Amino acid sequence: MHDKIFPIGPQHPSLKEPIFLKLHVDGSYITKAEFNLGYAHRGVEKCAEGYLLDTALHAVQRTCGICSQCxxxxxxxxxxxxxxIEVPDKVYLQRLLSAELERIHSHLLWGGLMAHEIGLETLFMYYWREREHILDVFDDLTGNRVHHSPDLIGTAKRAFNRKNLDFILEKLDLIEPEVKELKEVMRSERVITSRFKKHGMIPRKMAIDLGLVGPTARGSGVENDVRVHDPYMAYAFKELKVKPVVRNECDSWGRSMVRCDEVFESIGLIRKACEMIDPKEDVPKRKNVFAKGTYGRGRSEAPRGENFHFVKVENNRISRIKMRTPTLANLICYSRIMEGEDITDVPVIMMSLDPCISCMERVAVIRNEKKEVWTSHELFEGKKHD
Amino acid sequence: MLNVTDEIKKMKADRLVSITVAKEKGKNIVFYHLARNDSPEILEYSIKVPKNEQVKSLIDLFENAALYEAEATELFGVKFRGNELSGKRLFQGEGPPIPKTCAFKGAFRVTKDA
Amino acid sequence: MVSMIIKVLKNLLSKPFTSKYPKEKAKVSVNFRGAIHVDQENCIACRLCEVNCPTGAIVVDTKKNYAVVDRSLCILCGMCAEVCPVNVIWFSNDYENAEKKKKDFRKQLPGPNPRPGKRS
Structure with missing residues (x-):
């Protein structure tokens, strides 16, 4: 029995995220897997401290480029x-439009990268061509293609009018038939399904014990969606109920089909919400707010799962914020599902779990050729403990 | 050593959402957030931890507590007994070594004139 | 499989989706936040923009009595335009903002707003 270590390092032409996987292999079968993180830490939790509430919102929005609205x-x-404060209905409906458009854009980006991992470059370009139409919609609604930031506390920066809503509906009619064809390719082509089926199995009991979230858990039969269990903002209206997409095959194919079907569910929600908005109404002007109490908790449904924020406010300024992103919740299962697989299956399994490592953090200070890691405790006091 | 497993078992939660640490007047407070499958609330339990005290780990009840406790140890210095990841540097533990002929020397300060 | 073959043949015989950038300029919408301008004559130097900026890019010059922006630190979030009581900060469509030297970012862009009353 040989035991060698095969590194899939932080910079690799096939993996799109900076994660260091250490695989113990015997021949080409994996016996044990470990991972290492911390290559893209930017200290976002520390950056938002000490600012007023509206200004801290702009720091929190720039945590991630793909999932900034959640x-x-x-x-x-x-x-x-x-x-x-009382928030009017129109502002809630505008926030729902941005969140569902972002879900479509994130799943189309995922589809393109999945095709790139298998080696089908033309399919990658077809997915990203449909995604360009969604980015044009964001440019028209909010003023920017990525990091759009249309929100303020209690209100929004501008109100959507008749031209904006007609532009959304026109672009949705353009992309819907194309996305149906691309889903059919992923569902039934033998070249793709023979690499997906029966690899990367997460049994239902493991998904419940480890507390997994998002499409990773919904592909194994666990119905876990914040928009259904704890509806917030416009998801609590009667006409906009969400039906969660759940599948029972526990492998990579099930998770991929969940993501493809969620695009059509989002398109339906956007069409219903566009009918409910009154295009002539205006949003209220911005006012200064004062927060009472010390601790606040809130959660929302990101394209990758459940996102939880815990906030401590002192003197109307933020003094500690903790963001528990869905990728951090799913990280515990990465090393367990790779055992027994072949090395060549690793890119497909990693991409079917859809990691977004830029939302997770660590601090490292490089000084005098030696690498040191400072804890935030030591950074507060300005000197290193032994 | 402080033991929190009995109180948390009484809450009858189905999954663990997060473990965070915050400071109040220089002392550490550990917050546990949990959720149930059939109700929309988030349950919360908090405990003050004085300096040089350890807390018993929750790994027997919930397996995903391992990562959250390791992050709390590395950021704030609160030690959890029973968790073998806590105390070891999880993030950047044993990555590839920096070569001796490194091009950058000295400490960096990030200021507006850099 | 058949539908993909038809799609590939259609794409082979039509115009490419990408545009040739330096010859044809990319189209952006009217609301796009490209570069920040401050109308210096009407600024009252109240310092509300300086208090609310997340990065510290906009600073009021006390000798000249108007606001000055360091464009290398600005993240184009729009908080200063939201809080300004006299509406002198506005954004234009220009997305080609690269400079060769770091001190060129302290030069200010032209002030007067061609669409008075609209911020971006």
Whole structure:
């Protein structure tokens, strides 16, 4: 029995995220897997400290480029009840439109990268061509393609009018038939399904014991969706009920089909919400808010799972914020599902779990050719303990 | 050593959402957040930890407590007994070594004039 | 399989989806936040923009009595335009903002707003 270590390092042409996987292999079968993180830490939790509430919102929104609106909604769910303000219906419906458009954009990005891992470059380009239409919609609605930030506490920066809503519906009619064809390719082509089926199995009992969230758990039969169990903002209206997409095959194919079907569910929600918005109404002007109490908790449904924010407010400024992202909740299962697989199956399994490592953090200070790791305790006091 | 497993078992929660540490007037407070499958609330339990005290780990009840406790140890210095990851540097534990002929020397300060 | 073959043949015989950048400029919408301008004559130097900026990019010059922006630190979030009581900060569509030297980012862009009353 040989035992060698095969590194899939933080920079690799096939993996798109900076994670260091250490695989113990025997021939080409994996016997044990470990992982290492911390290559992309930026200290976002520390950056938002000491600022007023509206300004800290702009730091929190820039945590991640793909899922920037879900961090904004979780923060507003934590802070708006502390300020005790009434938010009108139109602002809730505008926030739902941005969140569902972001879900479509994230799943189309995932589809393209999955095709790239298998080696089908043309399919990658087809997915990202449909994604360009969604980015044009964001440019028209909010003013920017990525990091759009249309929210303020209690209100929004601008109100959507008749031209904006017509543009959304026109672009949705363009992409819906194309996405149906691309889903059919992923569902039935033999080249793709023979690499997906029966690999990366997560049994239902493991998904419940480890507390997994998002499409990773919904592909194994666990119905776990924040929009259904704890509806917030516009998801609590009667006409906009969400039906969760759940599958019972516990492998990579099941998780991929969950993501493809969620795009159509989001398109239906956006069409219903566009009918409910009154295009002539205006949003209220921005006012200064004062937060009472000390601690606030809020959560929202990101494209990758459940996102939870915990906020401590002192003197109307943020003094500690903790963001528990869905990738951190799912990280515990990475080393367990790789045992017994072949090395060549690793890119497909990693991509079917959809990691977004830029939302997770650590601090490292490099000094005098030796690498040191400082804890935030030591950073507060300015000197290193032994 | 402080023992929290009995209180948390009484809450009858189905899964663990997060473990965080915050400071109040220089002392550490550990917050546990849990959730149940059939109700929309988030349950919370908090405990003050004085300096040089250890807390018993929750790994027997919930397996995903391992990662959250390791992060709390590395950021704030609160030690959890029974968790073998806590105390070891989880993030950046044993990555590839920096070579001796490194191009950058000295400490960096990030200021507006850099 | 058959539908993909038809799609590939259609794409082979039509115009490419990408545009050739330096010859054809990319189209952005009217609301795009490209570069930040401050109308210096009407600024009242109240310092509300300086208090609310997340990065410390906009600073009021006490000798000249108007606000000055360091464009290398600005993240184009729009908080200063939201809180300004006299509406002198506005954004233009120009997305080609690269400079060769770091001190060129302290030069200010032209002030007067061609669409008075609209911020971006």
């Amino acid at each position: 961090h904004s909604l979780a923060f507003l769910n934590a802070v708006e009840p502390m300020a005790g």
